[in-house]
Amino acid sequence: MDLPKFLATVLLICLLTYESYVDAASEEQDFLRTCSSHRCSKHGPEIRFPFRLSIDPPSCGAPGMQLSCSGHDTILDHHVLGSCRVTAIYYRHRVINVIPLVESSMECPLQKLISTNLETDVYKQPQSSQVTTLVRCSTDFIPADPYSIAGPASCLSNNATQFWYLASFSASITDLPWNCVAISKVIPIPFTYDEHGPNSDPDTFKEKAKAVVNFGETTFTWHLTTITDACQQCEHEGRRCGFSTQRRQAFCQQHGIVLCP
Incomplete structure:
Protein backbone atom coordinates (compact mmCIF):
# COMPACT_ATOMS: atom_id res chain seq x y z
CA MET A 1 0.00 0.00 0.00
CA ASP A 2 1.40 3.43 -0.96
CA LEU A 3 1.75 6.18 1.63
CA PRO A 4 -1.36 8.25 0.69
CA LYS A 5 -3.61 5.17 0.90
CA PHE A 6 -1.98 4.11 4.16
CA LEU A 7 -2.55 7.55 5.71
CA ALA A 8 -6.15 7.56 4.48
CA THR A 9 -6.73 4.16 6.08
CA VAL A 10 -5.22 5.32 9.37
CA LEU A 11 -7.37 8.47 9.28
CA LEU A 12 -10.52 6.44 8.66
CA ILE A 13 -9.71 4.11 11.57
CA CYS A 14 -9.08 7.11 13.83
CA LEU A 15 -12.34 8.75 12.79
CA LEU A 16 -14.30 5.57 13.49
CA THR A 17 -12.51 5.17 16.82
CA TYR A 18 -13.23 8.80 17.68
CA GLU A 19 -16.89 8.44 16.78
CA SER A 20 -17.14 5.33 18.94
CA TYR A 21 -15.37 7.16 21.77
CA VAL A 22 -17.71 10.15 21.51
CA ASP A 23 -20.73 7.85 21.69
CA ALA A 24 -19.27 6.03 24.71
CA ALA A 25 -18.32 9.30 26.40
CA SER A 26 -21.83 10.67 25.87
CA GLU A 27 -23.34 7.46 27.25
CA GLU A 28 -21.05 7.64 30.26
CA GLN A 29 -21.80 11.31 30.91
CA ASP A 30 -25.54 10.62 30.77
CA PHE A 31 -25.13 7.82 33.30
CA LEU A 32 -22.91 9.83 35.67
CA ARG A 33 -25.22 12.85 35.46
CA THR A 34 -28.11 10.74 36.72
CA CYS A 35 -26.35 8.09 38.78
CA SER A 36 -23.51 9.52 40.83
CA SER A 37 -21.95 7.36 43.57
CA HIS A 38 -22.90 7.91 47.23
CA ARG A 39 -21.78 7.16 50.77
CA CYS A 40 -24.04 7.27 53.80
CA SER A 41 -21.07 8.42 55.89
CA LYS A 42 -17.47 9.46 55.30
CA HIS A 43 -16.13 5.97 55.99
CA GLY A 44 -19.17 4.02 54.82
CA PRO A 45 -19.08 1.73 51.76
CA GLU A 46 -19.36 3.41 48.37
CA ILE A 47 -22.74 2.86 46.71
CA ARG A 48 -22.45 2.60 42.94
CA PHE A 49 -23.67 0.43 40.09
CA PRO A 50 -24.80 -2.35 40.21
CA PHE A 51 -26.06 -1.05 43.59
CA HIS A 223 -25.50 -12.43 40.68
CA LEU A 224 -27.87 -11.14 38.02
CA THR A 225 -27.18 -12.75 34.64
CA THR A 226 -25.18 -10.58 32.24
CA ILE A 227 -25.37 -7.37 34.29
CA THR A 228 -23.23 -8.48 37.20
CA ASP A 229 -20.95 -10.62 35.02
CA ALA A 230 -20.22 -7.60 32.83
CA CYS A 231 -19.67 -5.37 35.86
CA GLN A 232 -17.22 -7.76 37.48
CA GLN A 233 -15.23 -7.86 34.24
CA CYS A 234 -15.05 -4.05 34.34
CA GLU A 235 -13.79 -4.16 37.93
CA HIS A 236 -11.06 -6.66 37.02
CA GLU A 237 -9.97 -4.25 34.28
CA GLY A 238 -9.73 -1.45 36.83
CA ARG A 239 -12.81 0.33 35.50
CA ARG A 240 -16.22 1.08 36.94
CA CYS A 241 -19.48 -0.21 35.63
CA GLY A 242 -22.39 1.81 34.25
CA PHE A 243 -25.70 1.11 32.58
CA SER A 244 -27.01 2.31 29.23
CA THR A 245 -30.74 2.98 29.29
CA GLN A 246 -30.74 3.12 25.47
CA ARG A 247 -29.04 -0.22 24.93
CA ARG A 248 -30.42 -1.75 28.16
CA GLN A 249 -27.08 -3.25 29.11
CA ALA A 250 -24.12 -2.66 31.40
CA PHE A 251 -20.92 -1.09 30.08
CA CYS A 252 -17.42 -0.28 31.35
CA GLN A 253 -16.71 3.40 31.87
CA GLN A 254 -13.96 4.63 29.56
CA HIS A 255 -11.91 7.06 31.67
CA GLY A 256 -8.46 7.58 30.24
CA ILE A 257 -9.01 6.04 26.79
CA VAL A 258 -6.21 6.78 24.31
CA LEU A 259 -7.19 7.84 20.80
CA CYS A 260 -5.05 7.87 17.66
CA PRO A 261 -2.04 10.23 17.97
Missing part, protein backbone atom coordinates in the same frame (compact mmCIF):
# COMPACT_ATOMS: atom_id res chain seq x y z
CA ARG A 52 -28.09 2.13 43.82
CA LEU A 53 -29.36 4.38 46.56
CA SER A 54 -33.10 4.24 47.13
CA ILE A 55 -33.53 7.90 46.10
CA ASP A 56 -31.95 7.25 42.66
CA PRO A 57 -33.85 6.14 39.53
CA PRO A 58 -34.20 2.34 39.05
CA SER A 59 -31.82 2.45 36.05
CA CYS A 60 -28.98 3.46 38.42
CA GLY A 61 -28.83 -0.08 39.84
CA ALA A 62 -29.51 -3.68 38.96
CA PRO A 63 -32.92 -5.13 39.98
CA GLY A 64 -33.04 -6.07 43.66
CA MET A 65 -29.81 -4.22 44.54
CA GLN A 66 -31.21 -1.15 46.29
CA LEU A 67 -29.55 0.27 49.40
CA SER A 68 -30.63 3.10 51.69
CA CYS A 69 -29.16 5.36 54.36
CA SER A 70 -30.31 5.39 57.97
CA GLY A 71 -28.29 8.08 59.69
CA HIS A 72 -24.68 7.10 59.03
CA ASP A 73 -25.53 3.45 58.34
CA THR A 74 -25.87 1.83 54.92
CA ILE A 75 -28.90 -0.48 54.91
CA LEU A 76 -29.71 -3.55 52.81
CA ASP A 77 -33.27 -4.86 53.01
CA HIS A 78 -32.67 -8.58 52.62
CA HIS A 79 -35.74 -10.67 51.78
CA VAL A 80 -34.93 -13.22 54.51
CA LEU A 81 -32.85 -11.42 57.14
CA GLY A 82 -34.77 -8.16 56.91
CA SER A 83 -32.92 -4.88 57.43
CA CYS A 84 -29.15 -5.30 57.64
CA ARG A 85 -26.32 -2.83 58.16
CA VAL A 86 -23.78 -3.07 55.36
CA THR A 87 -20.24 -3.23 56.74
CA ALA A 88 -18.34 -3.57 53.44
CA ILE A 89 -18.81 -3.94 49.67
CA TYR A 90 -16.07 -5.44 47.49
CA TYR A 91 -17.07 -4.81 43.89
CA ARG A 92 -14.07 -6.57 42.36
CA HIS A 93 -14.96 -9.80 44.15
CA ARG A 94 -18.75 -9.37 44.13
CA VAL A 95 -19.01 -9.59 47.92
CA ILE A 96 -21.15 -7.69 50.44
CA ASN A 97 -20.81 -8.10 54.24
CA VAL A 98 -23.82 -7.32 56.45
CA ILE A 99 -25.01 -7.43 60.06
CA PRO A 100 -28.74 -8.06 60.69
CA LEU A 101 -30.36 -5.32 62.74
CA VAL A 102 -31.48 -6.85 66.02
CA GLU A 103 -35.21 -6.71 66.60
CA SER A 104 -37.20 -7.75 69.64
CA SER A 105 -38.50 -10.73 67.67
CA MET A 106 -34.97 -11.85 66.75
CA GLU A 107 -32.70 -11.44 69.74
CA CYS A 108 -30.16 -13.94 68.41
CA PRO A 109 -29.16 -13.15 64.78
CA LEU A 110 -26.84 -16.16 64.69
CA GLN A 111 -29.85 -18.44 65.22
CA LYS A 112 -31.36 -17.27 61.94
CA LEU A 113 -28.05 -17.76 60.12
CA ILE A 114 -27.97 -21.46 61.04
CA SER A 115 -31.67 -22.28 60.74
CA THR A 116 -32.77 -20.49 57.57
CA ASN A 117 -31.95 -20.66 53.87
CA LEU A 118 -30.67 -17.11 53.27
CA GLU A 119 -30.31 -17.29 49.49
CA THR A 120 -32.51 -15.08 47.29
CA ASP A 121 -32.77 -14.46 43.56
CA VAL A 122 -29.91 -11.95 43.85
CA TYR A 123 -27.84 -12.85 46.92
CA LYS A 124 -26.07 -16.17 47.44
CA GLN A 125 -23.78 -17.36 50.19
CA PRO A 126 -20.23 -17.71 48.84
CA GLN A 127 -18.69 -21.11 48.28
CA SER A 128 -15.38 -21.44 50.12
CA SER A 129 -12.78 -24.16 50.49
CA GLN A 130 -12.19 -22.84 54.01
CA VAL A 131 -14.99 -24.68 55.77
CA THR A 132 -16.18 -23.06 59.00
CA THR A 133 -18.00 -25.36 61.39
CA LEU A 134 -20.51 -24.52 64.10
CA VAL A 135 -20.03 -26.90 67.04
CA ARG A 136 -22.16 -27.51 70.12
CA CYS A 137 -20.50 -28.56 73.37
CA SER A 138 -22.08 -29.69 76.61
CA THR A 139 -19.52 -27.81 78.74
CA ASP A 140 -18.15 -24.30 78.53
CA PHE A 141 -14.42 -23.93 77.81
CA ILE A 142 -11.88 -21.29 76.88
CA PRO A 143 -10.38 -22.12 73.44
CA ALA A 144 -6.66 -22.80 73.66
CA ASP A 145 -6.28 -21.38 70.15
CA PRO A 146 -8.49 -18.27 69.77
CA TYR A 147 -7.26 -17.92 66.17
CA SER A 148 -9.11 -21.04 65.08
CA ILE A 149 -12.03 -21.32 67.53
CA ALA A 150 -14.37 -18.49 68.59
CA GLY A 151 -17.09 -18.45 71.20
CA PRO A 152 -19.16 -19.36 73.00
CA ALA A 153 -22.09 -17.57 71.36
CA SER A 154 -23.90 -16.07 74.33
CA CYS A 155 -27.31 -15.84 72.69
CA LEU A 156 -27.31 -19.52 71.69
CA SER A 157 -25.71 -20.79 74.87
CA ASN A 158 -28.82 -20.08 76.92
CA ASN A 159 -28.60 -22.95 79.37
CA ALA A 160 -25.96 -24.91 81.25
CA THR A 161 -25.85 -27.84 78.82
CA GLN A 162 -25.30 -26.22 75.40
CA PHE A 163 -22.39 -23.99 74.42
CA TRP A 164 -21.83 -23.00 70.80
CA TYR A 165 -18.50 -22.27 69.11
CA LEU A 166 -17.28 -21.48 65.62
CA ALA A 167 -14.26 -23.48 64.43
CA SER A 168 -12.13 -22.59 61.40
CA PHE A 169 -11.06 -25.05 58.72
CA SER A 170 -7.62 -25.21 60.39
CA ALA A 171 -8.91 -26.16 63.85
CA SER A 172 -7.84 -29.56 65.17
CA ILE A 173 -10.25 -31.99 66.78
CA THR A 174 -7.86 -32.03 69.74
CA ASP A 175 -8.61 -28.31 70.30
CA LEU A 176 -12.18 -29.22 71.28
CA PRO A 177 -13.51 -31.09 74.31
CA TRP A 178 -14.70 -34.64 73.71
CA ASN A 179 -18.33 -33.62 74.24
CA CYS A 180 -18.50 -31.29 71.22
CA VAL A 181 -20.59 -32.14 68.15
CA ALA A 182 -20.41 -30.53 64.70
CA ILE A 183 -23.78 -28.98 63.83
CA SER A 184 -23.27 -27.01 60.62
CA LYS A 185 -20.54 -26.42 58.04
CA VAL A 186 -22.26 -23.65 56.12
CA ILE A 187 -21.41 -20.60 58.24
CA PRO A 188 -19.46 -18.21 55.98
CA ILE A 189 -16.91 -15.80 57.45
CA PRO A 190 -17.27 -12.15 56.25
CA PHE A 191 -13.59 -11.66 55.40
CA THR A 192 -12.03 -8.40 54.28
CA TYR A 193 -10.70 -8.42 50.71
CA ASP A 194 -7.86 -6.90 48.73
CA GLU A 195 -7.32 -7.10 44.98
CA HIS A 196 -6.04 -10.68 45.28
CA GLY A 197 -8.89 -12.08 47.35
CA PRO A 198 -9.94 -12.64 50.98
CA ASN A 199 -7.63 -11.80 53.85
CA SER A 200 -7.91 -15.10 55.69
CA ASP A 201 -4.97 -14.91 58.07
CA PRO A 202 -5.53 -16.11 61.68
CA ASP A 203 -5.90 -12.57 63.10
CA THR A 204 -8.67 -11.85 60.61
CA PHE A 205 -10.48 -15.09 61.46
CA LYS A 206 -10.37 -14.24 65.17
CA GLU A 207 -11.85 -10.79 64.58
CA LYS A 208 -14.48 -11.81 62.03
CA ALA A 209 -15.55 -15.00 63.79
CA LYS A 210 -16.36 -12.94 66.87
CA ALA A 211 -18.55 -10.70 64.69
CA VAL A 212 -20.40 -13.79 63.44
CA VAL A 213 -20.80 -15.26 66.91
CA ASN A 214 -21.80 -12.03 68.68
CA PHE A 215 -23.68 -10.08 66.00
CA GLY A 216 -24.61 -12.56 63.26
CA GLU A 217 -22.43 -10.81 60.65
CA THR A 218 -22.54 -12.71 57.38
CA THR A 219 -21.54 -12.34 53.74
CA PHE A 220 -23.14 -12.73 50.32
CA THR A 221 -22.15 -12.71 46.71
CA TRP A 222 -24.57 -11.29 44.16
Whole structure:
Protein backbone atom coordinates (compact mmCIF):
# COMPACT_ATOMS: atom_id res chain seq x y z
CA MET A 1 0.00 0.00 0.00
CA ASP A 2 1.40 3.43 -0.96
CA LEU A 3 1.75 6.18 1.63
CA PRO A 4 -1.36 8.25 0.69
CA LYS A 5 -3.61 5.17 0.90
CA PHE A 6 -1.98 4.11 4.16
CA LEU A 7 -2.55 7.55 5.71
CA ALA A 8 -6.15 7.56 4.48
CA THR A 9 -6.73 4.16 6.08
CA VAL A 10 -5.22 5.32 9.37
CA LEU A 11 -7.37 8.47 9.28
CA LEU A 12 -10.52 6.44 8.66
CA ILE A 13 -9.71 4.11 11.57
CA CYS A 14 -9.08 7.11 13.83
CA LEU A 15 -12.34 8.75 12.79
CA LEU A 16 -14.30 5.57 13.49
CA THR A 17 -12.51 5.17 16.82
CA TYR A 18 -13.23 8.80 17.68
CA GLU A 19 -16.89 8.44 16.78
CA SER A 20 -17.14 5.33 18.94
CA TYR A 21 -15.37 7.16 21.77
CA VAL A 22 -17.71 10.15 21.51
CA ASP A 23 -20.73 7.85 21.69
CA ALA A 24 -19.27 6.03 24.71
CA ALA A 25 -18.32 9.30 26.40
CA SER A 26 -21.83 10.67 25.87
CA GLU A 27 -23.34 7.46 27.25
CA GLU A 28 -21.05 7.64 30.26
CA GLN A 29 -21.80 11.31 30.91
CA ASP A 30 -25.54 10.62 30.77
CA PHE A 31 -25.13 7.82 33.30
CA LEU A 32 -22.91 9.83 35.67
CA ARG A 33 -25.22 12.85 35.46
CA THR A 34 -28.11 10.74 36.72
CA CYS A 35 -26.35 8.09 38.78
CA SER A 36 -23.51 9.52 40.83
CA SER A 37 -21.95 7.36 43.57
CA HIS A 38 -22.90 7.91 47.23
CA ARG A 39 -21.78 7.16 50.77
CA CYS A 40 -24.04 7.27 53.80
CA SER A 41 -21.07 8.42 55.89
CA LYS A 42 -17.47 9.46 55.30
CA HIS A 43 -16.13 5.97 55.99
CA GLY A 44 -19.17 4.02 54.82
CA PRO A 45 -19.08 1.73 51.76
CA GLU A 46 -19.36 3.41 48.37
CA ILE A 47 -22.74 2.86 46.71
CA ARG A 48 -22.45 2.60 42.94
CA PHE A 49 -23.67 0.43 40.09
CA PRO A 50 -24.80 -2.35 40.21
CA PHE A 51 -26.06 -1.05 43.59
CA ARG A 52 -28.09 2.13 43.82
CA LEU A 53 -29.36 4.38 46.56
CA SER A 54 -33.10 4.24 47.13
CA ILE A 55 -33.53 7.90 46.10
CA ASP A 56 -31.95 7.25 42.66
CA PRO A 57 -33.85 6.14 39.53
CA PRO A 58 -34.20 2.34 39.05
CA SER A 59 -31.82 2.45 36.05
CA CYS A 60 -28.98 3.46 38.42
CA GLY A 61 -28.83 -0.08 39.84
CA ALA A 62 -29.51 -3.68 38.96
CA PRO A 63 -32.92 -5.13 39.98
CA GLY A 64 -33.04 -6.07 43.66
CA MET A 65 -29.81 -4.22 44.54
CA GLN A 66 -31.21 -1.15 46.29
CA LEU A 67 -29.55 0.27 49.40
CA SER A 68 -30.63 3.10 51.69
CA CYS A 69 -29.16 5.36 54.36
CA SER A 70 -30.31 5.39 57.97
CA GLY A 71 -28.29 8.08 59.69
CA HIS A 72 -24.68 7.10 59.03
CA ASP A 73 -25.53 3.45 58.34
CA THR A 74 -25.87 1.83 54.92
CA ILE A 75 -28.90 -0.48 54.91
CA LEU A 76 -29.71 -3.55 52.81
CA ASP A 77 -33.27 -4.86 53.01
CA HIS A 78 -32.67 -8.58 52.62
CA HIS A 79 -35.74 -10.67 51.78
CA VAL A 80 -34.93 -13.22 54.51
CA LEU A 81 -32.85 -11.42 57.14
CA GLY A 82 -34.77 -8.16 56.91
CA SER A 83 -32.92 -4.88 57.43
CA CYS A 84 -29.15 -5.30 57.64
CA ARG A 85 -26.32 -2.83 58.16
CA VAL A 86 -23.78 -3.07 55.36
CA THR A 87 -20.24 -3.23 56.74
CA ALA A 88 -18.34 -3.57 53.44
CA ILE A 89 -18.81 -3.94 49.67
CA TYR A 90 -16.07 -5.44 47.49
CA TYR A 91 -17.07 -4.81 43.89
CA ARG A 92 -14.07 -6.57 42.36
CA HIS A 93 -14.96 -9.80 44.15
CA ARG A 94 -18.75 -9.37 44.13
CA VAL A 95 -19.01 -9.59 47.92
CA ILE A 96 -21.15 -7.69 50.44
CA ASN A 97 -20.81 -8.10 54.24
CA VAL A 98 -23.82 -7.32 56.45
CA ILE A 99 -25.01 -7.43 60.06
CA PRO A 100 -28.74 -8.06 60.69
CA LEU A 101 -30.36 -5.32 62.74
CA VAL A 102 -31.48 -6.85 66.02
CA GLU A 103 -35.21 -6.71 66.60
CA SER A 104 -37.20 -7.75 69.64
CA SER A 105 -38.50 -10.73 67.67
CA MET A 106 -34.97 -11.85 66.75
CA GLU A 107 -32.70 -11.44 69.74
CA CYS A 108 -30.16 -13.94 68.41
CA PRO A 109 -29.16 -13.15 64.78
CA LEU A 110 -26.84 -16.16 64.69
CA GLN A 111 -29.85 -18.44 65.22
CA LYS A 112 -31.36 -17.27 61.94
CA LEU A 113 -28.05 -17.76 60.12
CA ILE A 114 -27.97 -21.46 61.04
CA SER A 115 -31.67 -22.28 60.74
CA THR A 116 -32.77 -20.49 57.57
CA ASN A 117 -31.95 -20.66 53.87
CA LEU A 118 -30.67 -17.11 53.27
CA GLU A 119 -30.31 -17.29 49.49
CA THR A 120 -32.51 -15.08 47.29
CA ASP A 121 -32.77 -14.46 43.56
CA VAL A 122 -29.91 -11.95 43.85
CA TYR A 123 -27.84 -12.85 46.92
CA LYS A 124 -26.07 -16.17 47.44
CA GLN A 125 -23.78 -17.36 50.19
CA PRO A 126 -20.23 -17.71 48.84
CA GLN A 127 -18.69 -21.11 48.28
CA SER A 128 -15.38 -21.44 50.12
CA SER A 129 -12.78 -24.16 50.49
CA GLN A 130 -12.19 -22.84 54.01
CA VAL A 131 -14.99 -24.68 55.77
CA THR A 132 -16.18 -23.06 59.00
CA THR A 133 -18.00 -25.36 61.39
CA LEU A 134 -20.51 -24.52 64.10
CA VAL A 135 -20.03 -26.90 67.04
CA ARG A 136 -22.16 -27.51 70.12
CA CYS A 137 -20.50 -28.56 73.37
CA SER A 138 -22.08 -29.69 76.61
CA THR A 139 -19.52 -27.81 78.74
CA ASP A 140 -18.15 -24.30 78.53
CA PHE A 141 -14.42 -23.93 77.81
CA ILE A 142 -11.88 -21.29 76.88
CA PRO A 143 -10.38 -22.12 73.44
CA ALA A 144 -6.66 -22.80 73.66
CA ASP A 145 -6.28 -21.38 70.15
CA PRO A 146 -8.49 -18.27 69.77
CA TYR A 147 -7.26 -17.92 66.17
CA SER A 148 -9.11 -21.04 65.08
CA ILE A 149 -12.03 -21.32 67.53
CA ALA A 150 -14.37 -18.49 68.59
CA GLY A 151 -17.09 -18.45 71.20
CA PRO A 152 -19.16 -19.36 73.00
CA ALA A 153 -22.09 -17.57 71.36
CA SER A 154 -23.90 -16.07 74.33
CA CYS A 155 -27.31 -15.84 72.69
CA LEU A 156 -27.31 -19.52 71.69
CA SER A 157 -25.71 -20.79 74.87
CA ASN A 158 -28.82 -20.08 76.92
CA ASN A 159 -28.60 -22.95 79.37
CA ALA A 160 -25.96 -24.91 81.25
CA THR A 161 -25.85 -27.84 78.82
CA GLN A 162 -25.30 -26.22 75.40
CA PHE A 163 -22.39 -23.99 74.42
CA TRP A 164 -21.83 -23.00 70.80
CA TYR A 165 -18.50 -22.27 69.11
CA LEU A 166 -17.28 -21.48 65.62
CA ALA A 167 -14.26 -23.48 64.43
CA SER A 168 -12.13 -22.59 61.40
CA PHE A 169 -11.06 -25.05 58.72
CA SER A 170 -7.62 -25.21 60.39
CA ALA A 171 -8.91 -26.16 63.85
CA SER A 172 -7.84 -29.56 65.17
CA ILE A 173 -10.25 -31.99 66.78
CA THR A 174 -7.86 -32.03 69.74
CA ASP A 175 -8.61 -28.31 70.30
CA LEU A 176 -12.18 -29.22 71.28
CA PRO A 177 -13.51 -31.09 74.31
CA TRP A 178 -14.70 -34.64 73.71
CA ASN A 179 -18.33 -33.62 74.24
CA CYS A 180 -18.50 -31.29 71.22
CA VAL A 181 -20.59 -32.14 68.15
CA ALA A 182 -20.41 -30.53 64.70
CA ILE A 183 -23.78 -28.98 63.83
CA SER A 184 -23.27 -27.01 60.62
CA LYS A 185 -20.54 -26.42 58.04
CA VAL A 186 -22.26 -23.65 56.12
CA ILE A 187 -21.41 -20.60 58.24
CA PRO A 188 -19.46 -18.21 55.98
CA ILE A 189 -16.91 -15.80 57.45
CA PRO A 190 -17.27 -12.15 56.25
CA PHE A 191 -13.59 -11.66 55.40
CA THR A 192 -12.03 -8.40 54.28
CA TYR A 193 -10.70 -8.42 50.71
CA ASP A 194 -7.86 -6.90 48.73
CA GLU A 195 -7.32 -7.10 44.98
CA HIS A 196 -6.04 -10.68 45.28
CA GLY A 197 -8.89 -12.08 47.35
CA PRO A 198 -9.94 -12.64 50.98
CA ASN A 199 -7.63 -11.80 53.85
CA SER A 200 -7.91 -15.10 55.69
CA ASP A 201 -4.97 -14.91 58.07
CA PRO A 202 -5.53 -16.11 61.68
CA ASP A 203 -5.90 -12.57 63.10
CA THR A 204 -8.67 -11.85 60.61
CA PHE A 205 -10.48 -15.09 61.46
CA LYS A 206 -10.37 -14.24 65.17
CA GLU A 207 -11.85 -10.79 64.58
CA LYS A 208 -14.48 -11.81 62.03
CA ALA A 209 -15.55 -15.00 63.79
CA LYS A 210 -16.36 -12.94 66.87
CA ALA A 211 -18.55 -10.70 64.69
CA VAL A 212 -20.40 -13.79 63.44
CA VAL A 213 -20.80 -15.26 66.91
CA ASN A 214 -21.80 -12.03 68.68
CA PHE A 215 -23.68 -10.08 66.00
CA GLY A 216 -24.61 -12.56 63.26
CA GLU A 217 -22.43 -10.81 60.65
CA THR A 218 -22.54 -12.71 57.38
CA THR A 219 -21.54 -12.34 53.74
CA PHE A 220 -23.14 -12.73 50.32
CA THR A 221 -22.15 -12.71 46.71
CA TRP A 222 -24.57 -11.29 44.16
CA HIS A 223 -25.50 -12.43 40.68
CA LEU A 224 -27.87 -11.14 38.02
CA THR A 225 -27.18 -12.75 34.64
CA THR A 226 -25.18 -10.58 32.24
CA ILE A 227 -25.37 -7.37 34.29
CA THR A 228 -23.23 -8.48 37.20
CA ASP A 229 -20.95 -10.62 35.02
CA ALA A 230 -20.22 -7.60 32.83
CA CYS A 231 -19.67 -5.37 35.86
CA GLN A 232 -17.22 -7.76 37.48
CA GLN A 233 -15.23 -7.86 34.24
CA CYS A 234 -15.05 -4.05 34.34
CA GLU A 235 -13.79 -4.16 37.93
CA HIS A 236 -11.06 -6.66 37.02
CA GLU A 237 -9.97 -4.25 34.28
CA GLY A 238 -9.73 -1.45 36.83
CA ARG A 239 -12.81 0.33 35.50
CA ARG A 240 -16.22 1.08 36.94
CA CYS A 241 -19.48 -0.21 35.63
CA GLY A 242 -22.39 1.81 34.25
CA PHE A 243 -25.70 1.11 32.58
CA SER A 244 -27.01 2.31 29.23
CA THR A 245 -30.74 2.98 29.29
CA GLN A 246 -30.74 3.12 25.47
CA ARG A 247 -29.04 -0.22 24.93
CA ARG A 248 -30.42 -1.75 28.16
CA GLN A 249 -27.08 -3.25 29.11
CA ALA A 250 -24.12 -2.66 31.40
CA PHE A 251 -20.92 -1.09 30.08
CA CYS A 252 -17.42 -0.28 31.35
CA GLN A 253 -16.71 3.40 31.87
CA GLN A 254 -13.96 4.63 29.56
CA HIS A 255 -11.91 7.06 31.67
CA GLY A 256 -8.46 7.58 30.24
CA ILE A 257 -9.01 6.04 26.79
CA VAL A 258 -6.21 6.78 24.31
CA LEU A 259 -7.19 7.84 20.80
CA CYS A 260 -5.05 7.87 17.66
CA PRO A 261 -2.04 10.23 17.97
